[in-house]
Amino acid sequence: MEKTLKTLKPGQSGKISMIKCKGATRRRLMDMGVVKGTEVYVEKVAPLGDPIEIKIKGYNLSLRKEDAQNIIME
Secondary structure, rough: OOOEHHHOOOOOOOEEEEEEOHHHHHHHHHHHHOOOOOOOEEEEEOOOOOEEEEOOOOOEEOOOHHHHHOOOOO
């Protein structure tokens, strides 16, 4: 089973190895700084699990679970 951003728990961190999605969604994620080799720290997860708040490149970013599922971690 591959490790995705969605599987990380609050307080855990990792490095992005790949973005699986294509097209506009991929471009939007990359524009927000979600690129290969970037360190990501999971700040918190909403009570119902969606969205996930991460710290990336010095700022906080909230992602939906479906987007986080497409971000493969090392």
